[in-house]
Amino acid sequence: AFDLHTFNSGDYVESVRAQTFAENISKVLYPEDSTPQGKELRLQQQYFFVAASIADFIENVLPDDFDLEKLPERVIFQLNDTHPVIGVPELMRVLVDEKKLEWDAAWAITQKCFAYTCHTLLPEALEVWSVDLLGRLLPRHLEIIYRINDDFLLEVRERFGDDEMLIRNMSIIGEHPFRSVRMAYLATVAGSKVNGVAELHSQLLRDNVLKDFATMWPDKFTNVTNGVTPRRFLRLANPDLSALITEALGAGWTVDLERLRGLEALADDADFRERFAAVKASNKRRLSSVLEARGEQPLDDGHMLDVMIKRLHEYKRQTLKVLHIVSTYEGIVSGRLDVDEVQARTFLFGAKAAPGYGMAKRIIHLINAVGEVVSADERVKGKLKVVYPANYNVTLAERIIPAADLSEQISLAGKEASGTGNMKLALNGALTIGTDDGANVEIRGLVGDDNFFLFGMSEPEVEALWAEGYRPADFYQEDERLRSAIDLIASGAFSGGDRTVFEPLVSNLLYEDRFMALADFSSYLDAQERVDAAYADQDGWVRSAILNVARSGYFSSDRAMRDYLDRIWHATPVS
Incomplete structure (x- = not known):
């Protein structure tokens, strides 16, 4: 906060330093992270948001006398890619350090409270955090991650024997090119389910990106193909086409989008095709006006867009x-x-x-x-x-x-x-x-x-x-x-x-x-x-x-x- 004593002593910059530092955490979502300072700020931001979310749920949503053993009945934290995976050791910290649960009980709860959606196939997009940075910024979380990894690797050895190459490949802690925490692996170990976001993507996750984990836990992997909301991206964005669809199919299709199948028969109706084409032409004119109002080049008539x-x-x-x-x-x-x-x-x-x-x-x-x-x-x-x-x-x-x-x-x-x-x-x-x-x-x-x-x-x-x-x-x-x-x-x-x-x-x-x-x-x-x-x-x-x-x-x-x-x-x- 603002330090009045420091301000009164004449050091005006120092009096607001802590406040400025704190505000930086939430000033820009996903700050540029090609510098060491940017990486540190990015990790601070990720931790800030997950810690706030977990604390809010446990302290403000749950009743005071809630039995935390039943926490998985009340919440799943869906890890949307690797950015919030620091939430796994944070929940363990809350359960073990603050709520005084035994480690095994806390881990059993945590594994049921998280699920992981992977949104990428690019190795560079699967976050890794250096042990040096994590240890300096969140030392207790690094301790927790080490213990999670030790217990997990014991499980790997029990299942597959002492295959050191496999153990090295599956370890949450990576050794090359620097000692690091592989957040996708942590999410996979902690999550009750791991899903990709299209059929091919989920298959490649199982076959390539997380192959060893899929071998160990085949039932943990599933697919949920992405979707988009028809309320925004059709009804609101395209009112003329929406009106044409409603006229053809009746109301209610925006909450039962498979009803659009009813348009198939109309694809062979010359009058409907003409009206559909008129809607597309009108939308092009509308876009052209929007571009012109923004100072951009308008569209040319008759062009394919x-x-x-x-x-x-x-x-x-x-x-x-x-x-x-x-x-x-x-x-x-x-x-x-x-x-x-x-x-x-x-x-x-x-x-x-x-x-x-x-x-x-x-x-x-x-x-x-x-x-x-x-x-x-x-x-x-x-x-x-x-x-x-x-x-x-x-x-x-x-x-x-x-x-x-x-x-x-x-x-x-x-x-x-x-x-x-x-x-x-x-x-x-x-x-x-x-x-x-x-x-x-x-x-x-x-x-x-x-x-x-x-x-x-x-x-x-x-x-x-x-x-x-x-x-x-x-x-x-x-x-x-x-x-x-x-x-x-x-x-x-x-x-x-x-x-x-x-x-x-x-x-x-x-x-x-x-x-x-x-x-x-x-x-x-x-x-x-x-x-x-x-x-x-x-x-x-x-x-x-x-x-x-x-x-x-x-x-x-x-x-x-x-x-x-x-x-x-x-x-x-x-x-």
């Missing part, structure tokens, strides 16, 4: 999308493509990069630079436009999603846990171009191959290519379209002639390309040609769009919540 909205990360492959744009642009200006035969498109990106993610920021720079050049070039006027609105957020997404024609879901197979933007876009009548990754697998299975543009390697094919030795430069040499696009970027055409601006990005693609954009480039461009052909048949496109809406009811958050209730929480809904 090709949308890629998601966090900026290399695995999501915004680079593959921009290579497609550059290839199309280069094809027109070089004469390789007949401009009259190119489908007019507006490419709309929405994305933010994490504060310390330098490569992601370079990709944002490239997209905007390409957009500036393409928009100013008279040779492609009326055919290609790139729009990248500032400050992408949910409010803007509620305007973009209803207007989209094409949904870009092009992550490298095996890297996307699920995605929810893919669900929102399909639910609003956008057709998906995508890999067999995350929830794309389930979307394609439901909407049908004829209403989905599949491209790229499967997850086993990705693993096989890595195993044999992936050389991205080989793909560059073998594909003229790819070579021309990368050469154009490298030439400085999008950086005022300065070849150094995008050199790090070009070098990364040619010599590393960790997420294999070059390997999938040819398949992606072939799929985009299928998109063009399908969009040219507007009546057929609208029919496919209606079927996407009709068959997306499974992706309701209501269904996801029922799955959590049935498979993990074992709780009944309250009437």
